[in-house]
Amino acid sequence: MSRYDPKVSEPKWQAAWDAAGCFRVEADPERPKYYVLEMFPYPSGRIHMGHVRNYTIGDVIARYKRARGFNVLHPMGWDAFGLPAENAAMERGVHPAAWTYANIDAMREQLKSMGLSIDWSRELATCDPSYYRHQQHLFLQFLEAGLVYRKESWVNWDPVDRTVLANEQVIDGCGWRSGAPIERRKLSQWFFRITAFADELADALDGMDGWPEKVRMMQRKWIGRSEGARVRFRLEGRDDALEVFTTRPDTLFGASFCALSPHHPLAAELAAGDPALRDFIAECDRLGTSEEAIERAEKQGYDTGLRVSHPFDPERRLPLYVANFVLYEYGTGAIFGCPAHDQRDLDFARKYGLPVVPVVLPANRAADGFEVEDEAFVEDGTLINSAFLDGLAVPEAKRAAVERLESLEAGRGTVQYRLHDWGVSRQRYWGCPIPIVHCPGCGAVPVPAADLPVALPEDVDFAQPGNPLSRHETWKAVACPQCGGAAERDTDTMDTFVDSSWYFARFCSPQLEAAPLDRAALDYWMPVDQYIGGIEHAILHLLYSRFFTRGLKRFGYTREAEPFGALFTQGMICHETYRDPEGRWLSPEEVERDAQGRLATADGRPVALGRVEKMSKSKRNTVDPEAIIGSYGADTARWFMLSDSPPDRDMEWTEAGIEGAWRFVQRLFRLVTEAAPSLPAPGSAAPEAFGAEATVLRRQVHKTVEQVGRDIEGFGFNKAVARLYELANALGGFTPRDEADRWALREACEMLARLAAPMVPHLGEELWRHLGRTGLLTDQPWPESDGRLTVDESVTVAIQVNGKLRGRLDLARDLDEALVREAALAEDSVRKHLEGKEPRKVIVVPNRVVNIVA
RNA sequence: GGCCGCGUGGUGGAAUCGGUAGACACAGCAGACUUAAAAUCUGCUUCGCGGUAACGCGAGUGCCGGUUCGAGUCCGGCCGCGGCCACCA
Numbered sequence: 001m002s003r004y005d006p007k008v009s010e011p012k013w014q015a016a017w018d019a020a021g022c023f024r025v026e027a028d029p030e031r032p033k034y035y036v037l038e039m040f041p042y043p044s045g046r047i048h049m050g051h052v053r054n055y056t057i058g059d060v061i062a063r064y065k066r067a068r069g070f071n072v073l074h075p076m077g078w079d080a081f082g083l084p085a086e087n088a089a090m091e092r093g094v095h096p097a098a099w100t101y102a103n104i105d106a107m108r109e110q111l112k113s114m115g116l117s118i119d120w121s122r123e124l125a126t127c128d129p130s131y132y133r134h135q136q137h138l139f140l141q142f143l144e145a146g147l148v149y150r151k152e153s154w155v156n157w158d159p160v161d162r163t164v165l166a167n168e169q170v171i172d173g174c175g176w177r178s179g180a181p182i183e184r185r186k187l188s189q190w191f192f193r194i195t196a197f198a199d200e201l202a203d204a205l206d207g208m209d210g211w212p213e214k215v216r217m218m219q220r221k222w223i224g225r226s227e228g229a230r231v232r233f234r235l236e237g238r239d240d241a242l243e244v245f246t247t248r249p250d251t252l253f254g255a256s257f258c259a260l261s262p263h264h265p266l267a268a269e270l271a272a273g274d275p276a277l278r279d280f281i282a283e284c285d286r287l288g289t290s291e292e293a294i295e296r297a298e299k300q301g302y303d304t305g306l307r308v309s310h311p312f313d314p315e316r317r318l319p320l321y322v323a324n325f326v327l328y329e330y331g332t333g334a335i336f337g338c339p340a341h342d343q344r345d346l347d348f349a350r351k352y353g354l355p356v357v358p359v360v361l362p363a364n365r366a367a368d369g370f371e372v373e374d375e376a377f378v379e380d381g382t383l384i385n386s387a388f389l390d391g392l393a394v395p396e397a398k399r400a401a402v403e404r405l406e407s408l409e410a411g412r413g414t415v416q417y418r419l420h421d422w423g424v425s426r427q428r429y430w431g432c433p434i435p436i437v438h439c440p441g442c443g444a445v446p447v448p449a450a451d452l453p454v455a456l457p458e459d460v461d462f463a464q465p466g467n468p469l470s471r472h473e474t475w476k477a478v479a480c481p482q483c484g485g486a487a488e489r490d491t492d493t494m495d496t497f498v499d500s501s502w503y504f505a506r507f508c509s510p511q512l513e514a515a516p517l518d519r520a521a522l523d524y525w526m527p528v529d530q531y532i533g534g535i536e537h538a539i540l541h542l543l544y545s546r547f548f549t550r551g552l553k554r555f556g557y558t559r560e561a562e563p564f565g566a567l568f569t570q571g572m573i574c575h576e577t578y579r580d581p582e583g584r585w586l587s588p589e590e591v592e593r594d595a596q597g598r599l600a601t602a603d604g605r606p607v608a609l610g611r612v613e614k615m616s617k618s619k620r621n622t623v624d625p626e627a628i629i630g631s632y633g634a635d636t637a638r639w640f641m642l643s644d645s646p647p648d649r650d651m652e653w654t655e656a657g658i659e660g661a662w663r664f665v666q667r668l669f670r671l672v673t674e675a676a677p678s679l680p681a682p683g684s685a686a687p688e689a690f691g692a693e694a695t696v697l698r699r700q701v702h703k704t705v706e707q708v709g710r711d712i713e714g715f716g717f718n719k720a721v722a723r724l725y726e727l728a729n730a731l732g733g734f735t736p737r738d739e740a741d742r743w744a745l746r747e748a749c750e751m752l753a754r755l756a757a758p759m760v761p762h763l764g765e766e767l768w769r770h771l772g773r774t775g776l777l778t779d780q781p782w783p784e785s786d787g788r789l790t791v792d793e794s795v796t797v798a799i800q801v802n803g804k805l806r807g808r809l810d811l812a813r814d815l816d817e818a819l820v821r822e823a824a825l826a827e828d829s830v831r832k833h834l835e836g837k838e839p840r841k842v843i844v845v846p847n848r849v850v851n852i853v854a
Numbered sequence: 855g856g857c858c859g860c861g862u863g864g865u866g867g868a869a870u871c872g873g874u875a876g877a878c879a880c881a882g883c884a885g886a887c888u889u890a891a892a893a894u895c896u897g898c899u900u901c902g903c904g905g906u907a908a909c910g911c912g913a914g915u916g917c918c919g920g921u922u923c924g925a926g927u928c929c930g931g932c933c934g935c936g937g938c939c940a941c942c943a
Contacts, residue, residue, distance in 0.1 A: 217858065218938060226942075246943060259943095299941085330942045337943085343855095344941055418942055538938085644866045644879060652866075656880055663893090664879090670894090710870090718867070722878035729878090732895090798874040803924045805874060829910095843923050849873045853923050 004669035004763065006633020013765045014115055022778050023117045025073055027508075027524040034070035035525050036062040037504055037564075039533030039541070040077045043103040043125075044084065047110045049573040049615055049653060050534065052625045056638045056759075057570055057647050057717070058532045059116045063758040064712045066117065067782040073525055075507040076111065076118045078104050080127035081496045083161060083177065085430045089462040096430040097458070100127055110626055114634045115761050117778075122510045126499035127430070131506065133453030134516035135498060136435040140446045141555050147193045150444055154263070155423060157185040162466055163427045164189065166495060169540070190434060190492070191421040194547045198223055198417045200561070201546055210530075210566025212648075215538045222539050224418025229402050230332065231411035233258055233308035236317065242266065242308055245331030245416050249405065250397035253386035254338040254359035256349060258308050259301060259321040263328035270304050270322075277302055277322060284324045299348040300324045311410035312387065323348065331416055340372040359386045360394060422544065424495040427467040429460060431493025439480035439487035448481050454489065467491060500541055501548035504528050504563055522558040531564040538569070568715060571650040575621040577610035585620040588655075612652050623653055635760035636662045642717035642759050664725070665763055668756065671731055672749045672767045679746040680739065682772045687740040694744035698789055700730050701748045705785035708755045717759070724756055746771070754783050799824045800851040801833040817844050824850040 017023065027033070038058040041051055062074040078100075085096035092099075104125060111118075124131050142148040156165040160178035164187065169176040194201075202223045205216045228247035235242055242258060260267045262284040271278040280302040301321035310316035318336070325344055326335055339349035340358040349356055358372050360381040367384050380394040388404065389397045405411035425434065433454040435447040447454055457475040460468040469475065470491040480487035502516070508525040509518035542564070549563040578586040580601065591599050591607050599607035615622045628637050640661035645651035690698060704727045711720035731752060736742045750771055757764030757777050768777035792813060797820065799807040806829040811820060821842050824830060834854050841853040 214858070214938080221857080221939065224942065228943085244943080248943075325941045325943095327942065335943050342943065344943075347941095416942085535937090646867080649867095654866090654880080657866085660880060667894090719878085722868070725878050796874075800874085800924075803873095803922095808874065841923065843873095845873055845924095849924080851873080851923050 004666055004766065006635060006665075006762065009766050010113070010115060010633055010635070010762045013762045014112065016765070016776060017115075017117070017778060020776060020779075022776065023072075023074065023119045024121055025071055025119055027521055028071050029524060031071040032069070033073065033525055034062075034065040034530075035073045035528045036065065036530050037075070037507070037528045037532070039531070039537065040079050040500070040503060041107065042079045042082060042084075043100055043107055045103040045106060047107055047625050049623060049625055051111075052114065052637060053570055053573060053641050053647070053651075054532060054534070055111065055114060055116055056641045057568070057715075058530075059114070059638075059761075060642065060712060060717060060758045061530055061532075062117050063761060063778070064709075064782065066778075067758070067780065069781065072117075073122075073507070074116075074118050075122040075510070076116070076120065077123055077503055077507065077510075078107075078125040078127075079496065079500050079503075080104065080125040081132075081431045081493075081499055083163075083428065083430070086428060086462065090465075093462075095458070097127065100125075100430075110629075113626075113629050114638070117761070122507050124503065124506060124510045126432075126496070126503065129453045129455050130513075131503075132432040132499070134506070135432050135494070135502070136447070136452050136454060137449065138502065138516050138551075138555075139494070139498075140435060140449070142192065142551055143446060145551070145554060147196060147551055147554075148190060149193060149421075150188060150190050152186060152188045153423075154184050155187050155189060157183045157187075159183055164423060164425060166423055166497075166540075187425075189423045189425040190436075190490075190494075191423050192498075192547065194422045194544070195417060195419055197547055197550050198225065198419050199415070200550065201419075201543065204546075204562060208562065211564075212567065212569055215535070215542065215567060215569065218538045219543055222419065222543065226416045226418075228414065228416060229405060229411050230414050231311055231336065231405060233311060233318070233336065234314070235320075236307040236309065238306075242320065242334055243332045244334045244336050245414070246336060247416075248338065248341065248398070249401035249411070249413075250383060250386075250389060250392075250394055251338040251341045251359050252310070252312060252336070252401055253383075253389065254340050254357045255310060255318055255336045256339055256354045256357065257319050257321055257337045257345075257352075259323035259326050259335050259337060259348075260304075261326040261328035261333040262322055262324065264322075264326075264333045266334075267304075267322045270306070274304075277304065280322060299344065299351055301348060301352060303352075311405060311408060319354075321348075321352075329420070330418065339376065341376055341378055343376040343378070346372065346374075346376040357385055359384060359389075422495075422547070424498055425490075425492040426495055427470070427491075428493050429456065429462075429468045431496060432499060433469070434490040434492050434494060436490040437478055437480055437487045438490060439483060439485060441485055442480055442482040442487075444490075445480055445482050445487070451481070469493070497540060497544050498548075501544045502552065504531075504545070505549070505552060505558065517552065517557040519557060522560070526558050527560045527563055527565045530566050530568065532568045532570060534572075535569040542567070568648070570647050571645070572614045574612045574650050574652045575615050575623060575654075576612050576652075577619050577621045579608045579610060580605060581608075585618075587620040588623060614650070615653070628658060632658060632662050633665070633762070635763045636665050639665060639721070639760055643721045644718055646718050647715055664728070665760060667732075668728060668752065668760075668763060669766065671728060672753065673770050675731075675745055675749055676770050676772065678736070678742060679749070679771070680743050682746075684743065687743050690740045690744060691738065693734065694736075694741045697730060697734050697748055698744050698786075699792065700727060701744075701751050702785040702789035704755065705751060705783050706790050709782065712758065720755075721759070724752065727752055727755075751783055753777065754780060795847045797824075797847065798849045799827055799830060800849060801830055802854055803851060804833075806830055806833055813847055817846070820844050820846075820850060824852065 036058050038054045062072050066072040080100050085100050088094055088099045089096050156170045158165050158175035158178050158180055160180035161175060165175055170182050174181055202220055202225050205220055208216060226247050228245060229249040230243055230245055232241040232243050262281040271281055301323040304320050304322060306320040307317040308320050337345035337348060339346040339356040341360055356372050358370055360377060361367055361370055361384045362377060362381045383389040383392045383397045389400055392400060402413040433456060435452060435454045437445045437447060439445050457472055460472060476488050476491060478487055478489050505517050505522055508521035512518050545563050550561050552558050553561050578591045580586055586607060590601055592602060593599055599609055601607060613619055640658050704723050707723050708720045731748050736745050753764050753767035764777045794810050795813050797809045797811050798805055799809060807827050809823055821844055830852060837854055839852045839854055843851040
């Protein structure tokens, strides 16, 4: 019995696709385009199962759309800058470039072994000067447009990675890579003015139907748009005022204190003359910002002694505190406290004995005797105790309060965002150099376009920690482009998220030298029709890319404001975990399973089975794709990836699962190759008539064509896989008796090969050839289903009595309702359950169900 | 604490619109082939009760209630799990 040998077959078809240039594409305005993109990989050295899932999903879509007649762009590149290359340099003495390019070479081979339908002629790596020179050009365009600026600010400093991190890269007060607690430092940094698009970025989310609601929600919350007011409280005995932000200007009459963040400049100023305040601020800094710290931390404040006057009633004086719960990063770093209508303010007021005056009355409550006890009233109601606001509902009161503030010049309505500008300066070597020269006379001067790229020097040493660029005297020293005097390069490099914020656009014209991007190419290809990647990029990469694309639009590179028309976030790959008796993690290869399912190591030591968890190096529960592809082939790996689990959910990788996929690949091969010799010649004319069994088979074939297409369109690969199993089962049980049967069997075999091909492309080609077809299946259009065969002539109708199933009837489709009713009432089981009574009502749902109500 | 999502057999999961719950696969069991094993093929496989059997009856989609001729699907309340955010004024 012949077997399908992926080791021979897969390289053969990959070479054939390559020789035919199947996946090389050019913009062609005559044809509809489809741009499929998976998030490009970081060249760590080896692909992992997450990559296999990501690229398999993308490849099914790409191949399917191609068969549907689209001009499909499906490129691949490398997110190649980043810290691991520098760590490798420090640990092993390899140059980051050499390490990175070697990794790229290795991973390219691995990806190619998957049989992906990628246009490799468009491959790019972000660490290549031919890429980052254009990024430097774009940076300067953003600068010129006022969308990049430099400022000195408090930054998140990762003491382990010795670099600055963006707010998005700080998780629970720790660095996203290193996990080290973040320190605060004041540094001069370059920022992208992402807040200039805050409104647009938030508003556009509403129309982005192709994105998961979950991701849109996360971005919306991250941008954090709040409408409210900035209010000035005059400081007693001083000329200046304290500005606070509030979303509840309606509750101003309930104010009983104001509070500053410990990092507020005024707090620092007051601390200079107040040692006790200095101690209090230091105490606040000691308390971490971690989850538990916040949970446990009690509201604490320090009365500065200073008083502020109420904007609506200057006679009223409120105490000014420095309080540990006021964030410096949000709003103005200062608040007014209205204890009756804010839980935090209430906690604080109770602790320090401040007045709690309700100013919003809940509906259905009498003003008399309404008091706030332990729980602040935060919902809408009617204003009380609030002079000119009394009697107004909360929304009107907000408007009225803002109007009054504006007329008194004591504040104004405003919109506040949680989103901050994106700091991109990184004190690292392996990144895109910031194309700026710092001149003692001229300040920060852009590097002229003609001098780009500012290339990374190659002669760097990693013997000492920190940034080798800042120690590289000859690279750093440069003449000022403006005055020609001695100056220094900016020695920071850009956050690698900048690199990935426009690569999808560069794929449209990856070799273009004269400019970063080609308008005509982008007009044709952009936006990406389907973007596919992990949910972990829901905020960072996806938000930055949306911002960057808006910049590109402003500079005239594209007409699209949104880079990704549709987004699909795939689930993670999980695996069982194992530990030895000492509690050390064991990898799946170190664990053996006996006939009873008991686990042990090769030398017989018992193994404890742990939970199924996300594959990770630390738990050692990873499976190497290269080993899997090496022993089972890419098609088997792809088939298993797509089976069973819906692609947006986490899936468990199991030995049994991959074995099952292997068996199916072999079975398909066997079914088709065994049938092939007896089949009529390819392309022979259809017979006039078919026997009953052939018709049943043909109906299933054509229904499967319809369903598989629909399933792939909807990312229901597990369902498509199930349909193909069903078709294979039907095909296996079909014995042809005449020429018409054999024609139907050929049709079934060909359809099965064509429908499976996006998922198992090498096998598809192999089957196509065994069926006597010439040319590549990859170049065949998607099969059409015959509409006459996708609708059954008879249907099975469920017969219910009082909603309970009592029988089934095979009836002609669309049979007259009266006849259906009659047939149902004639059923023995129905008569039995009616017990001689007349039905009160009979509901007939055409072609589905009859419900008899007794 | 807030918001969002999800709870279906031993397991992964199906079930376009409110209309036959459990497709398909994995695991398991039984059988065929085989000297044997592997591979392959066939059958069974939600639970309980009755029956030699075909089959019949009852229960069943986390729990409680509601709407409906009819609910896995819609509504209300609870319980459990997961995710994101987390003193954002």
